[in-house]
Amino acid sequence: METKTQPQTKEANPMKKQRMTGSEAVMQSLLHEGVDLLFGYPGGAIMPIYDALYHYQDKLNHVLVRHEQGAVHAAQGFARVTGKVGVCMVTSGPGATNAVTGIADAMVDSTPMVVISGQVASPLLGTDAFQETDVVGITQPITKWNYQVKRAEEIPEAIAKAFYIARSGRPGPVLIDITKDAQFAQIDYEYKPVEKVRSYTPATPTKKDKVAEAARLINLAKKPLALVGQGVVLGNAEKELKTFLEKSGIPAAWTLLGLSALPTEHELNVGMLGMHGNYGPNVKTNESDLIIAIGMRFDDRVTGNVQKYATNAKVVHLEIDPAEINKIIYADVPVVGNVKESLPMLTAMVSENEHTDWLNEFRVCDKVENQKIINEELFPSKKGMTMGEVIRRVTDSYGDDAIMVTDVGQHQMMASRYFKFKNTRSVVTSGGLGTMGFGLPAALGAQMGQPERPVCLFVGDGGFQMTIQELGTIFQTNAPVKIILLNNNFLGMVRQWQEMFFDKRYASTELVNPDFQMIAKGYGVAGAIVDDRDNLDAAVQQMVSHDGPFLLEVKVEKEGNVFPMVPTGASVSEIRLE
């Protein structure tokens, strides 16, 4: 997933050394890395950098968020839909600590990002100065790399290294902390892009013998199942995946972050894995004789009880990060490397096949799931509206070609189950960390990254209020984000667990909500409210045809549940349909 830097950064065409401040050097370095959009919030310790930004406004579009958490999530949304490195800037102390949640989210979801934080002047370090925090210490376990710059001379190299590390190999967030005196100091600026770091190997070359061994197992397998993760998207290997699947005839299921790597309607797409995934891929995991994991990490929400996971299968694991091999599930054949490289090698060695009978077993499961769950969710016989029917109405209205952004909770699982995709990089959701409040700012970032594509945010009434102030940023930028608020006046997922596992003791999950339409109006965001199925179509149409941001609030059934469900500690084959 190495995005090549802009041509002007090539060493063959070196910049003449220019005299400038550290702050200007930050601006120049960002331009060298091809940055034209960043999200942030100014404050005392980063003011020199913002002052430099003032002179670069024509080249660098800075989006002023309403809270630093919003800046990081917006940068994540931008990165996920564009494949570029998301950039944000925050001040020291509370600015930096407010960014922590987003950085942790980006770390666990492998999102390429560079965070630049201001820091107190270097003589004040360690003195408990105003707005001083040890941000390098705090973010050490949640960044791929971080570094504190105390001398202006280090700025170009630190930023070059930051971008290289953030985007190469298994991507992740990098934080560069720059002291205020380094921002002010003058340097002779010269930029050299970083293309290697001695102690860091982004991706090892794929070993041919491992691929051959994997191909041998695939050719012998009677019931192979491919598990598609975000590694396919991050490696830009969607085409390679499709070719592999179509030649080998292997059914493919996806993880939450692998969603949209394979079109929804592809005949080999058998659905979502894990806790609220589809019935087929979960139960068939334990009937399969070969699991081919492609760029995924066997998260516990995917595996359920690992002792009872894939009990009849050998495992082939294609993965860029060697630390993921054998971390959760033992790999009989580990294929370490970028899937962009390993998938075509594998395709060349596997025989053409059609696993018709095996694929039909998934169709049988689909029928069961349709009868027990999906039909009622999409075409409810009850009066109350379901999340599923709203989501399906929205995806249909966009011809299945919108970007889906979600917050975290019931609506997230419903959206992943019922939104449909034709194109890759169409999903922005908080997977590993499960950050409520992620949705609204991430949708803004996604929209700014892909201004031509429709962006639909599905959000619950709980998560919406965690970062609701970013409506202000949407107002200011007029980013035409379509917000679909699935309002059940509950923290729905927690309530569902309370219903199922805590005898309906609804401890602190019911919300008394404000008038969301009035709030939206205050921020200049148009909206509509639907509490009756008969009005849903018209409201969705109003949203789709509206030029600009829109809040569609749908009052859904208060106590709807997400099924199927693999309860924690249970095996994937013990998935519950009711």
Place this chain on the structure above:
Amino acid sequence: MKQEFTLSIYSENHVGLLNQITTVFTRRHINIESLNTSESAIPGIHKFTIVVFTSRDQVNKLLGQIEKIIDVIKAYVFTTDEIIHEEVALYKVKTESLLNSNEIERLVRQYGARILEVTSDYTVIEKTGHKADTQELFDKLDNFGVSQFVRSGRIAVTKLKEELLSNYLKKLEKQKSLLD
């Protein structure tokens, strides 16, 4: 099955790296039995020697996580029979107890220890060896009263003929020059 493993971790010499490495252990509730940091034979490359008592499976996972740290160049794991290892211990006793009998002098000779300093008040004894030996000497000396005792972290070199790190660096150089 749990057993003793010695990890040799080679890294760039950067501030904060020790913290990043130890976090890998603390996050997984694995106790570090001993830790030593020093320069390595190669200029600019730092070496951490860490002893843990855990399973093979777990130690391999630790190794993976440690190697993921950007500034770590390479990490190796060894069982105790694959390395030559030593620790150094210092014992402070009253000089009076040394003079009162021959016993302390006899122990110093028997254990191959040596006396570093003698003042009218105290005597400092030093012994290098494996943990069991330095501990045994402590137990014996303590009969006469040891007022201070300290043992260093383990230091170790491999018994291998080839040098793993140098070979790795050569391989790396070759791979990266291919990329250029």
